[in-house]
Amino acid sequence: MDRLRLGVNIDHVATVRNARGTAFPDPVRAALIAEAAGADGITAHLREDRRHISDADIARLSESLTRPLNLEMAATPEMQAIALRHRPHAVCLVPERREERTTEGGLDVLAQEDALARFVAPLREAGARVSLFVAADLRQIEAAARTGAAVVEIHTGAYCDAAHEGREAEAEAELARIRDAAARAHALGLEVHAGHGLTYDTVAPVAAIPELRELNIGHFLIGEAIMQGLAPAIAEMRRRMDAARAP
Ligand code: PXP
Secondary structure: OOOOEEEEEOHHHHHHHHHHOOOOOOHHHHHHHHHHOOOOEEEEEOOOOOOOOOHHHHHHHHHHOOOOEEEEEOOOHHHHHHHHHHOOOEEEEOOOOHHHEOOOOOEOOHHHHHHHHHHHHHHHHOOOEEEEEEOOOHHHHHHHHHOOOOEEEEEOHHHHHHHHOOOHHHHHHHHHHHHHHHHHHHHOOOEEEEEOOOOOOOHHHHHOOOOEEEEEEOHHHHHHHHHHHHHHHHHHHHHHHHHHOOO
């Protein structure tokens, strides 16, 4: 099987930064570390309320990255203008408002098919690989193919929630839906990605789906980075404190 690309989402580095209103931790520095560690791309979600990633972060990421930037955004005129200005390698359209989402949390493509088709066209013409974030629902996948988007990203959140809460039969049923959705999307000529909520415990069955080309993972990785990075960070602070008081 082809190697599966890993897109690392650095949004929650910015969440921690913004909790203090400081310049650190810097999501761009995190993105460069992710690249050096083997990330195949960097994903950042510029939300309408700017609760984590800022416009300046997107500008700095666009200048600094050596790997592709995948800009997640709502399908609004403001976001379209930003995407056309920065021309990221990829744009992933995600729902932010309740009326834009399906019950499973992906974009309700069926309800806004024509509007999405009109939204996707200029982004495609500008050279962006446009992706729609959709639930593992065949009708949504088929509608996504009709919009002209080149990619669908299948929402893995329902599967991950069921798996982490020990609802095993439900997790298996969600996995089966993801497999069917990936197969259908691939048959329609779409490139197939997946993401949301993936962890060490839930990634393997998703990574084994042959039609998938890319996973986008953020929250768990940033949390794990805190856990795995806390000990060396404390040791370095200890060293500097001790060095300052050395005779
Ligand atoms: N893919 C999409 C489209 C997303 O919106 C997100 C969350 O921003 C992710 C993947 C990553 O999800 P998580 O942070 O739960 O790993």
